[in-house]
Amino acid sequence: MKTKTLFVCQNCGAQSPRWAGRCAACESWNSFVEESILPPGEERRGGAFKEKPILLHSVTADAERRWTTNIMELDRVLGGGIVQGSVVLIGGDPGIGKSTLALQIGIALSRKDFKILYVSGEESVRQTGMRARRLGAEESNAFYIVNQIDLNAILEYIKTIHPHVVVIDSIQVLYSADISSSPGSVSQVRECAAVLTHLAKSQGISLFIIGHVTKDGMLAGPRVLEHIVDTVLYFEGERYSTYRILRATKNRFGSTNEIGVFEMASGGLVEVSNPSEIFLSERPHDVSGSVVVPIIEGTRPFLVEVQGLISRSSSGMVRHKSQGFDPNRLAMLVAVLEKRLGLNLQDKDVFLNVVGGVKLMDPAADLGVVTALASALLDRPVSFDTVILGEVGLSSEVRSVSQAAARIQEAERLGFKKCVIPRSNMKNAADIRNKDITLIEVETVKQALDALTH
Numbered sequence: 001m002k003t004k005t006l007f008v009c010q011n012c013g014a015q016s017p018r019w020a021g022r023c024a025a026c027e028s029w030n031s032f033v034e035e036s037i038l039p040p041g042e043e044r045r046g047g048a049f050k051e052k053p054i055l056l057h058s059v060t061a062d063a064e065r066r067w068t069t070n071i072m073e074l075d076r077v078l079g080g081g082i083v084q085g086s087v088v089l090i091g092g093d094p095g096i097g098k099s100t101l102a103l104q105i106g107i108a109l110s111r112k113d114f115k116i117l118y119v120s121g122e123e124s125v126r127q128t129g130m131r132a133r134r135l136g137a138e139e140s141n142a143f144y145i146v147n148q149i150d151l152n153a154i155l156e157y158i159k160t161i162h163p164h165v166v167v168i169d170s171i172q173v174l175y176s177a178d179i180s181s182s183p184g185s186v187s188q189v190r191e192c193a194a195v196l197t198h199l200a201k202s203q204g205i206s207l208f209i210i211g212h213v214t215k216d217g218m219l220a221g222p223r224v225l226e227h228i229v230d231t232v233l234y235f236e237g238e239r240y241s242t243y244r245i246l247r248a249t250k251n252r253f254g255s256t257n258e259i260g261v262f263e264m265a266s267g268g269l270v271e272v273s274n275p276s277e278i279f280l281s282e283r284p285h286d287v288s289g290s291v292v293v294p295i296i297e298g299t300r301p302f303l304v305e306v307q308g309l310i311s312r313s314s315s316g317m318v319r320h321k322s323q324g325f326d327p328n329r330l331a332m333l334v335a336v337l338e339k340r341l342g343l344n345l346q347d348k349d350v351f352l353n354v355v356g357g358v359k360l361m362d363p364a365a366d367l368g369v370v371t372a373l374a375s376a377l378l379d380r381p382v383s384f385d386t387v388i389l390g391e392v393g394l395s396s397e398v399r400s401v402s403q404a405a406a407r408i409q410e411a412e413r414l415g416f417k418k419c420v421i422p423r424s425n426m427k428n429a430a431d432i433r434n435k436d437i438t439l440i441e442v443e444t445v446k447q448a449l450d451a452l453t454h
């Protein structure tokens with residue numbers, strides 16, 4: 001077989017005949033590595049592409065078949081269960097719990113008599129088996145595990161076992177003998193993922209591929225993999241927190257807004273179906289800078305605590321740091337506080353923290369963020385029983401938010417008594433008015449701060 005070598009960007013997969021210091025496609029530095037490439041058209045051992053074109057009208061309009069795992073937090077993120085024949089990439093930092101999650105998916109499905117093949121390239125069969133038992137796996141003749149990194153051997157197992165679901169843990173340790181570059185290189189990762197994906201699609205096998213994220217927050221060969229698979233799930237969490245959030249960043253079979261919340265416990269991952277209670281459980285009483293905002297992630301409202309801290313800058317350089325909030329949006333909101341409300345933040349360090357490892361992307365949290373910062377600066381606590389809603393514009397106007405009723409209902413459920421709400425949300429909103437919670441209508445940031453930090 002004739003192979004040629006090329007330089008391949010390990011970040012985006014771009015190819016170049018010559019080495020280059022910087023990738024012209026994705027602009028990353030020092031990312032080119034020499035790899036041997038299988039010429040296109042060369043027969044791959046993963047199976048020839050056999051399907052023939054068929055007429056559109058003869059494609060059966062059956063809804064896709066979905067298998068629920070009974071792990072609700074996962075099923076929801078996937079869009080209502082695992083789609084047969086779909087390929088799901090689970091990315092995340094080492095040690096975050098990807099293998100644990102995948103094993104628990106396997107255990108849940110094997111209980112429903114689905115046949116599972118768990119390919120562990122990183123841990124021995126004994127290690128995986130012990131862990132599965134600790135996670136509650138019982139005797140099952142539907143759950144197979146194997147320690148293997150050779151793609152062709154894995155394809156053979158799939159052909160003999162005929163599993164419904166295959167887990168690859170992880171894609172970075174697999175290698176295809178058809179390619180001479182080392183496991184983990186873009187060519188290997190791409191080839192292995194492509195062959196497995198093709199097999200999954202043609203045989204109706206659901207495939208979970210686990211991928212580690214590199215230090216700078218990228219999956220090795222991230223774009224390459226993200227294009228190949230149907231769904232990309234990221235498993236995230238703060239280093240010292242036991243909470244984990246599963247987030248879809250791409251989903252051909254559902255929305256990408258849903259998140260699943262888990263807690264890593266001694267018996268594995270436990271679903272957190274009421275995240276508000278968890279995220280608010282350690283909230284301090286009567287401390288300035290702490291506020292609660294009802295956000296919507298996907299279809300679900302929940303409440304998170306936002307904390308602001310302002311301190312005099314000790315160096316000449318002021319710092320604006322945020323955890324879980326877009327730094328550009330923070331800069332804008334700080335500017336609104338300075339220019340429109342006359343608060344003096346010029347020589348101060350500004351810190352913003354969203355509790356529980358949540359990433360706040362919902363603009364309805366703006367007014368809460370502004371209030372947390374103002375409360376911290378003025379050292380005036382916001383009342384403990386109040387939640388804050390509103391998007392903030394550049395002229396410090398408070399704009400309406402989506403799904404106000406659902407947010408208020410969640411606040412009410414958790415015992416909050418007052419809600420600051422944009423006046424524009426109060427037009428024709430019968431479903432908001434007949435709540436028990438006291439609504440404080442505001443049109444500007446100033447009105448909100450006057451009501452909250454007096």
Ligand code: TYD
Pocket residue numbers: 092093094095096097098099100101131134264265266267268269
């Ligand atoms: P793991 O699933 O191996 O992470 P990944 O595959 O993403 O690298 O999770 C490893 C961590 O999870 C490890 O630090 C121990 C912890 N853990 C628990 O706390 N409880 C458990 O029941 C299990 C299986 C793991």
Ligand code: MG
Pocket residue numbers: 095098099100122169
């Ligand atoms: Mg692992």
